[in-house]
Amino acid sequence: MIVGVLGGGQLGRMLALAGHRLGVRVRCFDPDAEACAGQVTELVVGDYGDTAALGRLIDDCDAVTYEFENVPIEAAAWCAERVETHPAITALAAAQDRMEEKALLRAHGLEPVPHMLVESEPQLREAVEAIGLPAVLKTCRGGYDGKGQVVLREAVDIPTAWAELGGAGGERVRLVLEGFIAFSREISLLTVRGKGGEVRHYDPVCNEHEGGILVRSHPAGEAADPAELDRVRAGVASLMAGLGYVGVLAVELFERPDGRGGGRLSANEMAPRVHNSGHWTIDAAACSQFENHLRAVLGLPLGSTRTICTWEMRNLIGHIPAAEELLSEEGLRLHAYGKAEKAGRKVGHVTVVGE
Amino acid sequence: MIVGVLGGGQLGRMLALAGHRLGVRVRCFDPDAEACAGQVTELVVGDYGDTAALGRLIDDCDAVTYEFENVPIEAAAWCAERVETHPAITALAAAQDRMEEKALLRAHGLEPVPHMLVESEPQLREAVEAIGLPAVLKTCRGGYDGKGQVVLREAVDIPTAWAELGGAGGERVRLVLEGFIAFSREISLLTVRGKGGEVRHYDPVCNEHEGGILVRSHPAGEAADPAELDRVRAGVASLMAGLGYVGVLAVELFERPDGRGGGRLSANEMAPRVHNSGHWTIDAAACSQFENHLRAVLGLPLGSTRTICTWEMRNLIGHIPAAEELLSEEGLRLHAYGKAEKAGRKVGHVTVVGE
Numbered sequence: 107m108i109v110g111v112l113g114g115g116q117l118g119r120m121l122a123l124a125g126h127r128l129g130v131r132v133r134c135f136d137p138d139a140e141a142c143a144g145q146v147t148e149l150v151v152g153d154y155g156d157t158a159a160l161g162r163l164i165d166d167c168d169a170v171t172y173e174f175e176n177v178p179i180e181a182a183a184w185c186a187e188r189v190e191t192h193p194a195i196t197a198l199a200a201a202q203d204r205m206e207e208k209a210l211l212r213a214h215g216l217e218p219v220p221h222m223l224v225e226s227e228p229q230l231r232e233a234v235e236a237i238g239l240p241a242v243l244k245t246c247r248g249g250y251d252g253k254g255q256v257v258l259r260e261a262v263d264i265p266t267a268w269a270e271l272g273g274a275g276g277e278r279v280r281l282v283l284e285g286f287i288a289f290s291r292e293i294s295l296l297t298v299r300g301k302g303g304e305v306r307h308y309d310p311v312c313n314e315h316e317g318g319i320l321v322r323s324h325p326a327g328e329a330a331d332p333a334e335l336d337r338v339r340a341g342v343a344s345l346m347a348g349l350g351y352v353g354v355l356a357v358e359l360f361e362r363p364d365g366r367g368g369g370r371l372s373a374n375e376m377a378p379r380v381h382n383s384g385h386w387t388i389d390a391a392a393c394s395q396f397e398n399h400l401r402a403v404l405g406l407p408l409g410s411t412r413t414i415c416t417w418e419m420r421n422l423i424g425h426i427p428a429a430e431e432l433l434s435e436e437g438l439r440l441h442a443y444g445k446a447e448k449a450g451r452k453v454g455h456v457t458v459v460g461e
Numbered sequence: 462m463i464v465g466v467l468g469g470g471q472l473g474r475m476l477a478l479a480g481h482r483l484g485v486r487v488r489c490f491d492p493d494a495e496a497c498a499g500q501v502t503e504l505v506v507g508d509y510g511d512t513a514a515l516g517r518l519i520d521d522c523d524a525v526t527y528e529f530e531n532v533p534i535e536a537a538a539w540c541a542e543r544v545e546t547h548p549a550i551t552a553l554a555a556a557q558d559r560m561e562e563k564a565l566l567r568a569h570g571l572e573p574v575p576h577m578l579v580e581s582e583p584q585l586r587e588a589v590e591a592i593g594l595p596a597v598l599k600t601c602r603g604g605y606d607g608k609g610q611v612v613l614r615e616a617v618d619i620p621t622a623w624a625e626l627g628g629a630g631g632e633r634v635r636l637v638l639e640g641f642i643a644f645s646r647e648i649s650l651l652t653v654r655g656k657g658g659e660v661r662h663y664d665p666v667c668n669e670h671e672g673g674i675l676v677r678s679h680p681a682g683e684a685a686d687p688a689e690l691d692r693v694r695a696g697v698a699s700l701m702a703g704l705g706y707v708g709v710l711a712v713e714l715f716e717r718p719d720g721r722g723g724g725r726l727s728a729n730e731m732a733p734r735v736h737n738s739g740h741w742t743i744d745a746a747a748c749s750q751f752e753n754h755l756r757a758v759l760g761l762p763l764g765s766t767r768t769i770c771t772w773e774m775r776n777l778i779g780h781i782p783a784a785e786e787l788l789s790e791e792g793l794r795l796h797a798y799g800k801a802e803k804a805g806r807k808v809g810h811v812t813v814v815g816e
Contacts, residue, residue: 123481126474126501129781129797129809146481146501392792392814407789414770414792414814426484434762437747437769442484454484459747459769 107404108133110163110189112181113173114141114149116443116452117380120388121173122147124396130404134173135163142444154181164189169403171353175201175377176248192352192403197378200349204246204282207375211357214345216338216373219360220285225278227268233283234264243267246280255318258283287372289360293326294383295338298354298398299346301405306398307339308391308411311383313358319450323383323419331369338371345376354399356381382421382452389439389457390417416460424449432456462759463488465518465544467536468528469496469504471798471807472735475743476528477502479751485759489528490518497799509536519544524758526708530556530732531603547707547758552733555704559601559637562730566712569700571693571728574715575640580633582623588638589619598622601635610673613638642727644715648681649738650693653709653753654701656760661753662694663746663766666738668713674805678738678774686724693726700731709754711736737776737807744794744812745772771815779804787811 107130111118114136122143125132134143139151152159160181164170170191172182175198182198185191200206208218222233224243234241239261245254256267272279292315296308310326342357355378359371384395393401393409401408425447426432432440435458442454462485466473469491477498480487489498494506507514515536519525525546527537530553537553540546555561563573577588579598589596594616600609611622627634647670651663665681697712713729739750748756748764756763780802781787787795790813797809 119481123478126478127794127796128784129795129799131500145486393794401788406784409788409793410791412792429483429761433756433764436765437767438764439482439748440484441482444484 107131107168108166109400109403110135110167110170110185111143111173112154112163112170112177112185114138114143115173116142116445117173118143119146119443120385120396120441121171121380121400124388124394124400128397128400130400132400133163133167135160140446145444154178157184160184169405171379171399171403172198173379175379190403193355193378194349194351197349197351197355201376201378202247203280204244204375205280208282208373210345211341211373211376214348215341216345216357216359218373219287222283224272224281224283227265227272230264230268230272230281230283234258234261237283237285240286242284242286243271244282244284245271246282253318287360288363289372290363291326291361292374293359293361293371294323294381295342295357295359296354296381296384296387296395296411297339297342297346297357298395298402298408298411299343299351300402300408301352303347304408305343305346306408306411307342308384308387308395309413310335311386313383317450319421319423319452320382321421321423323386325413325417334369334371338373351378353378353402354380354384354395356383358383382455383419385441385455386417386419386457387411388441389459390415418458420456420458421452422454422456423452426454462486462523463521464755464758465490465522465525465540466498466528467509467518467525467532467540469493469498470528471497471800472528473498474501474798475740475751475796476526476735476755479743479749480755483752483755485755487755488518488522490515495801500799509533512539515539524760526734526754526758527553528734530734545758548710548733549704549706552704552706552710556731556733557602558635559599559730560635563637563728565700566696566728566731569703570696571700571712571714573728574642577638579627579636579638582620582627585619585623585627585636585638589613589616592638592640595641597639597641598626599637599639600626601637608673642715643718644727645718646681646716647729648714648716648726649678649736650697650712650714651709651736651739651742651750651766652694652697652701652712653750653757653763653766654698654706655757655763656707658702659763660698660701661763661766662697663739663742663750664768665690666741668738672805674776674778674807675737676776676778678741680768680772689724689726693728706733708733708757709735709739709750711738713738737810738774740796740810741772741774741812742766743796744814745770773813775811775813776807777809777811778807781809 111134114134118134122132133148135150150163170185200210224230240259292313312326314322357376358374362370387394392412439457466489469489473489477487488503490505505518525540555565579585595614647668667681669677711732714726717725742749747767794812
């Protein structure tokens with residue numbers, strides 16, 4: 107069996123490694139000939155508009171998927187017309203636009219944080235008045251890892267924030283202002299849905315960010331309110347069923363502090379793909395998110411999402427510490443992505459496993 | 462970092478996959494262009510006597526190792542003269558000859574089963590008289606997975622057994638007759654030794670064979686006598702230190718039933734490499750035998766050999782069952798080797814992990 111993957115970054119690389127183990131060939135596609143998945147599997151190099159190159163990707167493929175939500179819709183749609191492509195293009199489209207994403211989440215009972223569409227500086231002023239400060243202004247499209255967003259702390263920040271994200275050029279820009287909500291933790295839920303509609307959830311994960319980049323994940327554990335978790339999981343399952351979603355979906359949530367909402371979970375965003383906060387599953391779940399994503403898109407039985415040991419995941423950002431030092435930590439599993447070191451770039455992660 | 466591996470079968474493939482995760486390039490060498498490691502990593506194709514091809518293997522390598530003990534000594538020695546090569550050639554030489562192997566094991570307190578060298582039919586008769594029947598006649602060199610051996614149950618089997626293994630052609634042949642000993646279980650010990658001399662043992666494994674081929678492994682658990690285990694582990698550590706051994710070593714042992722020897726462990730054979738009975742470590746140990754072997758030969762800190770969850774390993778022999786059925790088993794992890802299906806051939810394994 108062969109699976110084509112739009113994107114050849116570390117997520118494509120880890121999909122390929124899961125495929126190697128299963129005897130499934132994973133073929134990645136990337137405009138960059140140095141994309142790190144190419145070190146471990148076949149890589150088709152081409153622009154996303156190059157249908158001859160896309161044709162080489164999908165040749166003999168049993169299924170096509172993608173490893174990042176900013177893959178051009180047209181490229182995914184071109185593949186979907188020719189080969190079964192999962193997750194559904196509608197999920198991809200929704201994930202590419204923060205306003206659409208929030209509407210979709212809300213439609214399935216996953217209440218997003220307070221937010222308003224902003225298309226001009228006066229609209230930004232109105233939104234600040236309605237939502238209050240601090241707040242964060244984000245581009246509706248194209249942002250990731252803290253890029254394409256500005257925090258507003260006082261009203262005087264409005265012109266600068268608008269200039270930074272909305273002011274450049276004469277073209278129409280869609281931004282969204284999101285209110286800061288008090289939250290105790292950021293939690294993510296990873297769920298996989300098979301072609302037959304079966305849904306399996308991984309245990310919830312608690313994430314810590316620095317400068318908008320995930321730095322550390324660990325089990326959310328028993329602190330999460332089980333009833334609230336069940337409610338949110340039902341919402342995620344409903345959202346997936348509504349889209350005919352097949353594969354892994356990540357939903358990021360804010361856990362409200364007990365004093366304000368009783369541990370209620372507000373939806374932040376979703377990613378229609380395998381996700382950084384699920385990397386622990388390679389080392390500490392019965393079946394990893396990568397393998398389960400491949401199983402799902404190929405129509406194979408889903409694997410167990412059960413956690414098999416304690417774990418903590420830390421991203422390696424900018425550079426990989428000297429192996430002599432890093433590998434001395436007991437129970438540490440290194441995942442190096444084979445990427446050039448660069449400030450702010452995710453170049454690897456480690457999972458420390460316990461009993 | 463780059464590690465060259467003599468041999469491109471499933472062990473080379475799994476070394477390569479461990480390398481991908483660590484960011485270590487593993488380059489395999491095999492006379493067969495279809496060797497299954499080539500599906501997941503760089504493969505140099507050449508005969509073991511082809512020094513130009515061997516030169517391509519070792520180019521820029523930080524270390525060279527091998528994935529089967531029948532690799533021609535000359536090829537390994539050629540590499541060792543040019544690049545650090547582990548485990549030591551002396552270990553490889555001993556493992557290639559059952560008589561040398563037994564002498565080495567005995568020298569370190571690992572008592573082998575009763576055995577005698579057999580170089581003629583009269584010698585076979587003498588050996589049968591000394592050792593008794595049933596017994597098993599084996600070629601000193603070149604056998605694996607039950608090949609190159611014949612079981613003798615009665616004295617009338619002697620001529621047939623000799624004809625099968627010793628009689629062909631006029632060349633001198635070295636065989637060994639091994640007595641059957643009563644044993645309750647076959648146990649294997651996997652041990653890794655680093656360049657600095659540090660030794661780490663994995664938990665002992667109980668193996669089940671059919672027709673000379675390993676079919677199933679599971680944790681030996683508490684049944685093994687701890688004092689006897691400590692004694693054998695000390696012998697293994699002594700053997701490794703004596704050889705300046707670096708990397709993973711597998712030692713197969715027979716556990717005598719309590720009535721005859723009180724759980725004493727007799728050495729059967731050793732393999733100076735990663736071993737089938739250690740495949741479970743990919744899924745159920747903090748650091749797999751493959752990663753630890755790479756860490757050792759590269760002089761990196763050894764990883765934890767601790768077992769992190771319950772497990773059972775089953776070999777897939779001859780063919781891989783339909784994915785739909787196989788993958789339905791909860792907690793099952795499939796490792797497919799990408800090899801053509803053939804009766805008696807190991808084409809994959811599964812590990813079923815528990816809590």
